[in-house]
Structures are given as structure tokens and as C-alpha cells.
Amino acid sequence: MSRKILLIFRRTQANRFTLPVLLHALEASGIASQFEIHFADRFSFLLRFQQKGEKFLAVYSFMTPHLPQVIQEVQILRKNPKACLIAGGPHPTGDPQGTLKMGFDVIFVGEGEDTFPGFCKEYMENPDGNWKGRILKPDRAFPLDESFPFSRIDPFMPPLEMMRGCFYHCRFCETGIKKPRFRSLDSAETFINEMLRRNYRFRIGFICPSGFEYGASGAGKPNPERIEALLAMARSKGIRYVEYGIFPSEVRPNTVTSLLLRIVKKYCSNKKITIGAQTGSPPLLQRIGRGHSMEDIESAVANITAHGFTCQIDFILGFPEETLEDQMATVELIQKFHRKYRSRSHVHYFLPLAGTPWYLEKPTPIYPQVKEKLKQLTHAGACTNWWEKGIEQSEKTVALLQTLYELAGSIPQRLS
Incomplete structure (x- = not known):
């Protein structure tokens, strides 16, 4: 039996309200069980996989004020050719080309409830593919009534987006x-x-x-x-x-x-x-x-x-x-x-x-x-x-x- 794909969310105080929404979307898509999901509250946790040279998906969601920290981390992660670095949130949405230049492979622009699980499914089917330079945008306005900030994986329930x-x-x-x-x-x-x-x-x-x-x-x-x-x-x-x-x-x-x-x-x-x-x-x-x-x-x-x-x-x-x-x-x-x-x-x-x-x-x-x-x-x-x-x-x-x-x-x- 093949090993599940490593999916690691870089979790911070600034994105803690967002990640449960992405997790819920992934679970709703029916493919969450195909991934071994982790939360990196500290960069040192991500480094454990980095130092082993393992293949993994690293998920970043960030705003412009967090650029100094994010760039520093991405420069280190980029040394692992097996790592696929994906980014979404306010800054990547506002400057997708600039975010690619930072070293990310895939950029999610705007709402991620459709595009994130969609990409995860693509990656699951072809983990050795070339993902560099992709900018993904949603085809529709996602129904807010179907977007929930809770999941089976993470007990945290943030404020509800109304x-x-x-x-x-x-x-x-x-x-x-x-x-x-x-x-x-x-x-x-x-x-x-x-x-x-x-x-x-x-x-x-x-x-x-x-x-x-x-x-x-x-x-x-x-x-x-x-x-x-x-x-x-x-x-x-x-x-x-x-x-x-x-x-x-x-x-x-x-x-x-x-x-x-x-x-x-x-x-x-x-x-x-x-x-x-x-x-x-x-x-x-x-x-x-x-x-x-x-x-x-x-x-x-x-x-x-x-x-x-x-x-x-x-x-x-x-x-x-x-x-x-x-x-x-x-x-x-x-x-x-x-x-x-x-x-x-x-x-x-x-x-x-x-x-x-x-x-x-x-x-x-x-x-x-x-x-x-x-x-x-x-x-x-x-x-x-x-x-x-x-x-x-x-x-x-x-x-x-x-x-x-x-x-x-x-x-x-x-x-x-």
C-alpha cells in the first residue's frame, strides 16, 4: 500500500481562521483521507520533513505584513526539490506574480474552497508532475453558506464569516x-x-x-x-x-x-x-x-x-x-x-x-x-x-x- 501524501499547513496566529475553511473544503471533496495532514505551528516542525528530504506539500496562507518571515522560510524549503510550495491568502491574491518570484510553485488567487481541493486532487493523481508557475483562480463565487470553518481533523472553531x-x-x-x-x-x-x-x-x-x-x-x-x-x-x-x-x-x-x-x-x-x-x-x-x-x-x-x-x-x-x-x-x-x-x-x-x-x-x-x-x-x-x-x-x-x-x-x- 502506497504511503499517503504529506500535506503540511504552516499555521500562524494570522491564518488560524482560514485553515479550518480549507480543511472543511478538502473533507467535503472526499479526498482528505488520501493525505497525511500535519500542522506546523513552528517552522522547526516543517524542517523535520525538509531535513529528511521527503516529498511534501507545504501550504502557506499569509498577508503582506508577514512577508519577512515567509520569504525566509521559503528560501530554506526551496532547497528540497521534492517540496511543492503552495500559497494563498490576501498577499498572494493581490500579487500572484510577485509571490511566484518568492519561490512558491503554485498560487491560489481569491477564494480557495474550490481551487484548493481541486489542486490537491490533481496532485494526488500525479505527485511527480511539474507544478511550478501555476496560478489558480476560481471559476465561480463560492456559496458562503457551504463554507464552514470546522473540520474533523482540527478541533479549533474560529469566528464565523457572515x-x-x-x-x-x-x-x-x-x-x-x-x-x-x-x-x-x-x-x-x-x-x-x-x-x-x-x-x-x-x-x-x-x-x-x-x-x-x-x-x-x-x-x-x-x-x-x-x-x-x-x-x-x-x-x-x-x-x-x-x-x-x-x-x-x-x-x-x-x-x-x-x-x-x-x-x-x-x-x-x-x-x-x-x-x-x-x-x-x-x-x-x-x-x-x-x-x-x-x-x-x-x-x-x-x-x-x-x-x-x-x-x-x-x-x-x-x-x-x-x-x-x-x-x-x-x-x-x-x-x-x-x-x-x-x-x-x-x-x-x-x-x-x-x-x-x-x-x-x-x-x-x-x-x-x-x-x-x-x-x-x-x-x-x-x-x-x-x-x-x-x-x-x-x-x-x-x-x-x-x-x-x-x-x-x-x-x-x-x-x-
Whole structure:
């Protein structure tokens, strides 16, 4: 009897929500039993197979911020000619050719519920074939109701994706899908029933790029009835903590209403609501293409606070061509909201993401006087200092992208 094919998922904190979906798709295809499946939570686990010179499939799913680690690992794995390295996720989707140049053999663009098991079947039938340079794209939009983040192989059950895609197309953000699709309540109930069958009753969360637009008919047109039906159903199942309006279902300022806040208050356990403001500069807000106004931001913060929630606000500094005035407007808004509403802001630093209009654009450094103000605000509890680690991460990633394109002999001028 021939040995099963080694299929090794490189599992990280960043892709832990994705891998159960791929496993479920593989199981649904009926071929999972043909593979010996492992999870490499550490690269050293993958190296055990690498050092033996074994033939294996290594599965990577990653975002642009993780390029430094991924490239380092791929350079080592590439020394084994028997290894087939495959990649999917936001970065490979946004830059498939660049990902091939990193050393991967096969790239999955977009949704993987069809293409991943399809490729595994092909590989199973011809493991000695030449797979180098393939870019696989799905032929259809996969039905979200059939995509579940659980499997027989891995007990982990992440938050449930209720919305795939986004109505908006901010210049810094990669959603991958232009027109949102929504999971039905029946499908959500199937997932929750599986949670209960596995005796997971502690917490449930939901994945939505814009939490208050689940079931919406269009941009800025929330569907409170559908959101309430979802949360009421989850609560009725006896789950202790039902969470909505915080990661990974943060909300946009222009969708916050008193009715929706009352619904969250009635059914959910979270005491915080997170909104994405991104900048305190009106001209920059328009240039980003956020689709909401400065007035929408303050109205949302005030409304959230009035309903007894603590408002958490996401801001980003370092956007391309951001001026000192833009940055000062942001820190002043952070200070104003903290004093007036006792909000707390999460301050990030811009990192160019593959597949976005601002991919390969250079971040703007944070001005010294802005850094000093941020340190004061952090000390006062008004904001986080996430931007400090963000600068380091962004600089490493931009330098790597520059090197990759130099090696390819086609570095874009805007990155030089």
C-alpha cells in the first residue's frame, strides 16, 4: 500500500481562521483521507520533513505584513526539490506574480474552497508532475453558506464569516471581492449547532468587514432586522458570550444607529464597539475613499458612548503623501475624543498591502512633533502605541518588496 501524501499547513496566529475553511473544503471533496495532514505551528516542525528530504506539500496562507518571515522560510524549503510550495491568502491574491518570484510553485488567487481541493486532487493523481508557475483562480463565487470553518481533523472553531467582500474600496485596503455576499441564518445555525455538538458554549464571534452592514442592501443601508435575527438566534442557543461590533466585526462610522446599538446591547456581551475612522484629516479622508465624513465619525463616537459602550477607534498614520497637518489633525482628534467621550484609539502605521491602489507606495514617516504628542496621549491612556511596532514592520516589508522587484529588474519608480 502506497504511503499517503504529506500535506503540511504552516499555521500562524494570522491564518488560524482560514485553515479550518480549507480543511472543511478538502473533507467535503472526499479526498482528505488520501493525505497525511500535519500542522506546523513552528517552522522547526516543517524542517523535520525538509531535513529528511521527503516529498511534501507545504501550504502557506499569509498577508503582506508577514512577508519577512515567509520569504525566509521559503528560501530554506526551496532547497528540497521534492517540496511543492503552495500559497494563498490576501498577499498572494493581490500579487500572484510577485509571490511566484518568492519561490512558491503554485498560487491560489481569491477564494480557495474550490481551487484548493481541486489542486490537491490533481496532485494526488500525479505527485511527480511539474507544478511550478501555476496560478489558480476560481471559476465561480463560492456559496458562503457551504463554507464552514470546522473540520474533523482540527478541533479549533474560529469566528464565523457572515459577510465576504465590502461595499467600499478604500485605497489602503484589500477586500478582494467587490460585491458583498452574506451567509444565511440557516447556515449560521448549522455552524452554531456544530459548536454545541462539540460542547463549545463559551464564546462566538462573527467575521464581517463592516459589522453593521451584514445583510445590507447597499452601502450605508444597514439591515437591523437581519442583524437582530442573527444575534437573537446565537443568544437563544445558550452561548455564554456573543460578540458583535468588535474584532472581527468592527463597524463603519456611517452605519452606527441607536437601533443597532440597542440590538447589540440586548443580545451581546461585549462592552466595547470598535469603529474605523482611519484619519482625522478631512482632505485625507476623502483621498482615501472611505465613504464617510468627519461628522459621521463624531456622531458614531457620541452615539456609542451614549448607549453605555466604550468606543474604540482605529486610526492609521503614515499614509502616502500625508502632511504634517494631516497627522496633527489625527492626534488632535484622538485627544478630543478621549477628553470628551473617554474613548481609546488604536493607532496603526501604514503598510502597503498587495492588491490595493496604494501597494508599493512609500509610507510617510511620522513627524517628530507628532511622535511626541502620541507618546503623551499613550501615557494618558488615550491611545495605544501600536504604531511603534508598525513602523518597524512597515520598514522591513517595504525594504523586502524593493529588493524583490530589484532582483526581478522591474522596480516601480514609486517604490524607489
